[in-house]
Amino acid sequence: MSRILKCHPGIGPAAEGVALVAKDDFSARYDLDRLAGVFSRPGHALAGQSYVDRILVVNTAKGGVASAWMLHEMKTRAMAPAAILFNAANTILAQGAALADLAMCDRFADGDVTDLIRTGQRLHVDPARGLVTILDDEETP
Amino acid sequence: MRLNDEEQAMLAGALGRPRQWAMEHMLQVGGMFDAEDMVAVSQAHMMADTESLGEAGVAFLEDLAGHPAAACRVAVPMITDPRGIDLSYYQPLGQTEAMADLERRAIAACSAMGILMTDTCINYQTIMPPVRGDHVAYGDTGVVIYSNSVLGAYSNFEGGPSALAAGLAGRTPRYGLHLDANRKATRRFIVRHQPRDPTEWGILGGLIGRRCGSYWAVPVVEGLEGIPTSDALKHFGAAMASFGSTPLYHLVGITPEARCLADVCDGPPPAAEEVTQSDLEALRAEYGASGEAVDVVVFAAPQLSHVEMQQVADLLDGKRLSETTAMLVCTAPTIAADCERLGLIARIEASGAKVLRGTCFYQQYAREIGEAQGWTRLLSNSTKIVNILGGYGYAPALRSMEDCVEAAVTGRIP
Structure with a gap:
C-alpha cells in the first residue's frame, strides 16, 4: 500500500527511488567523497x-x-542522489537543486521526515505539488 | 512572485539569455522560500572554486560568458571567493595541469562577464564592506555571517549559481535574511568564559553554531566582556556558519542591530542557555592530538588579514620548520601584494613556510593535495577548517596560532 506525505512545494522534476535515511545533516563539501559517490x-x-x-x-x-x-x-x-528530502533545507541546497534540476523538498506536514520514512522504502517525489509518496508502506492499512 | 517591468523583460529574454536564466533560477529558489518580490542588491560575491565547479560548472560559466557583452556583463559590482589553485604555486603541492587549465578557463569566463577576480573570503576586510541596511548577494558563509552580523548588511547564503544570477540581474528574491522579521533572535546564549584569542572565538562560534544547527536559527549572545577585533569575529562567525549553517548572530552591546537584548527580540527573549568553559573545552578536545607528529600546519579559513600575516611572521622569525612538517599560509591577493611590500612574506617564507595567494586550503583540492603529499595529520588555528577536513581524509587538530607555529618547528603538537 502507498502513503502520501505532504510537504512545502519544492524544486526540480518528479523523481522516484529508494530512500536512504539518517538523523544527521548534509553538506556535499563536508560529508562526501564525490568521486566515489559515498x-x-x-x-x-x-x-x-x-x-x-x-x-x-x-x-x-x-x-x-x-x-x-x-x-x-x-x-x-x-553520481548524484535521485532527490533530497529535508526537514528544513537551507538556501544553498535549494539553489543547488535549481541549477542541477534535482528534486528537493522540505517542511513535512506530518512531522520529522527522518521518522516518517525508513531506509529501503521506495518513494515518488513530486516537488511541484509538494507530495512524497511512500510506494510500499507496510504500515498503511 | 511579483515582478516589475524590468524583471518581466529579463524573464522574457528581452535582455538576453544569461539574464533570462538568472531570473528563471531565482524564481525557482524564491518560490521554495515563498518570496513575494525581488530586492535590488548593491554587490554580489561568488564562490566559484574549480574543485566545486568541476568541468560541468566551468562549462556552464563559459556558456554564459559566450554571449555578447551586453547580455552577459554583470549588472552590479561582482567579486570572487578564493580560487582552487594559486597559479603561481601548484605543481609543488601535487596539483595537476588539468586542474590549472580548468582554473584558467573559469577565470577567463568570469572576467568576460565583468567579474572582478578578487579571490578572497575576507572582502569585508579588504575590498568594499557593505553598510548597514545594504542588500547584497554574497557567497562564502563566513562573508555572509560577518556582513549580516557585524556590519548589518542583508544577505542570504548565496551559492555560486545564485550569486551569479543576482549579479546578472542586479537583484535577488526577497526571502530569508532580506526580511527584518527573520533577523530576530530565536536562541539566546550567556557566555560564562571569555574567549582569549581568535581560536577561542572560533571554538565559541562553532559551539553556538552546533547548538543552533539550522539556517533559520538566529542566536543572540550575552555575557561578553570587551570589544572583539575584526579577526576574532572573523573566526567566530566562520566557525558558527560552518558548524551550524548559521547566517546571522547578534552580540548584545556589540553588533549594530543589538544595542540591547530587546532590540533583537520579538516579544519575550528566548530562554537563556549557558556556554561554560567546560563546554568550550569539550569541543576543543574533539580536535586534540597533543604530542603527535604533524604533517602540515595550515593557516586559512578564513584567509589571513594583514595583522595575522604580521603575527605569523613575528612568530616564525629566526626559526626553521621541521623537515617533516610543512606550513601553508593562505591570504587574499591584495594582502599578499601589501605583505610583499612590507617584507612579511619574505620573513614567513624564510622559515620554509609557503604563502598562497587567492586560495583557501579547503577550497583547493585538499584531498588530492593530501594524497600527493602523504599528509594526514593537519593542524590549524581555524575551528572552521578542522570541522571541514575530516571528510577530506585528514585527521585535523586545533590549536592557537602560537602552538601551531611551535608544532611546525618541532614537528610535534605541543
Missing part, C-alpha cells in the same frame, strides 16, 4: 554508504556554499 566523513551517520541514485532523507543542510555547484557537478556525472 559518504566519507567518519562521524556521519551514513559514513561509507553510497548515495548515488538514492533519495536522501536527512534533517537539514549544514556548512558552506559549495554544495550549490557540487550538486550540479555530481548530476552531470550521474
Whole structure:
C-alpha cells in the first residue's frame, strides 16, 4: 500500500527511488567523497554508504556554499542522489537543486521526515505539488 | 512572485539569455522560500572554486560568458571567493595541469562577464564592506555571517549559481535574511568564559553554531566582556556558519542591530542557555592530538588579514620548520601584494613556510593535495577548517596560532 506525505512545494522534476535515511545533516563539501559517490566523513551517520541514485532523507543542510555547484557537478556525472528530502533545507541546497534540476523538498506536514520514512522504502517525489509518496508502506492499512 | 517591468523583460529574454536564466533560477529558489518580490542588491560575491565547479560548472560559466557583452556583463559590482589553485604555486603541492587549465578557463569566463577576480573570503576586510541596511548577494558563509552580523548588511547564503544570477540581474528574491522579521533572535546564549584569542572565538562560534544547527536559527549572545577585533569575529562567525549553517548572530552591546537584548527580540527573549568553559573545552578536545607528529600546519579559513600575516611572521622569525612538517599560509591577493611590500612574506617564507595567494586550503583540492603529499595529520588555528577536513581524509587538530607555529618547528603538537 502507498502513503502520501505532504510537504512545502519544492524544486526540480518528479523523481522516484529508494530512500536512504539518517538523523544527521548534509553538506556535499563536508560529508562526501564525490568521486566515489559515498559518504566519507567518519562521524556521519551514513559514513561509507553510497548515495548515488538514492533519495536522501536527512534533517537539514549544514556548512558552506559549495554544495550549490557540487550538486550540479555530481548530476552531470550521474553520481548524484535521485532527490533530497529535508526537514528544513537551507538556501544553498535549494539553489543547488535549481541549477542541477534535482528534486528537493522540505517542511513535512506530518512531522520529522527522518521518522516518517525508513531506509529501503521506495518513494515518488513530486516537488511541484509538494507530495512524497511512500510506494510500499507496510504500515498503511 | 511579483515582478516589475524590468524583471518581466529579463524573464522574457528581452535582455538576453544569461539574464533570462538568472531570473528563471531565482524564481525557482524564491518560490521554495515563498518570496513575494525581488530586492535590488548593491554587490554580489561568488564562490566559484574549480574543485566545486568541476568541468560541468566551468562549462556552464563559459556558456554564459559566450554571449555578447551586453547580455552577459554583470549588472552590479561582482567579486570572487578564493580560487582552487594559486597559479603561481601548484605543481609543488601535487596539483595537476588539468586542474590549472580548468582554473584558467573559469577565470577567463568570469572576467568576460565583468567579474572582478578578487579571490578572497575576507572582502569585508579588504575590498568594499557593505553598510548597514545594504542588500547584497554574497557567497562564502563566513562573508555572509560577518556582513549580516557585524556590519548589518542583508544577505542570504548565496551559492555560486545564485550569486551569479543576482549579479546578472542586479537583484535577488526577497526571502530569508532580506526580511527584518527573520533577523530576530530565536536562541539566546550567556557566555560564562571569555574567549582569549581568535581560536577561542572560533571554538565559541562553532559551539553556538552546533547548538543552533539550522539556517533559520538566529542566536543572540550575552555575557561578553570587551570589544572583539575584526579577526576574532572573523573566526567566530566562520566557525558558527560552518558548524551550524548559521547566517546571522547578534552580540548584545556589540553588533549594530543589538544595542540591547530587546532590540533583537520579538516579544519575550528566548530562554537563556549557558556556554561554560567546560563546554568550550569539550569541543576543543574533539580536535586534540597533543604530542603527535604533524604533517602540515595550515593557516586559512578564513584567509589571513594583514595583522595575522604580521603575527605569523613575528612568530616564525629566526626559526626553521621541521623537515617533516610543512606550513601553508593562505591570504587574499591584495594582502599578499601589501605583505610583499612590507617584507612579511619574505620573513614567513624564510622559515620554509609557503604563502598562497587567492586560495583557501579547503577550497583547493585538499584531498588530492593530501594524497600527493602523504599528509594526514593537519593542524590549524581555524575551528572552521578542522570541522571541514575530516571528510577530506585528514585527521585535523586545533590549536592557537602560537602552538601551531611551535608544532611546525618541532614537528610535534605541543
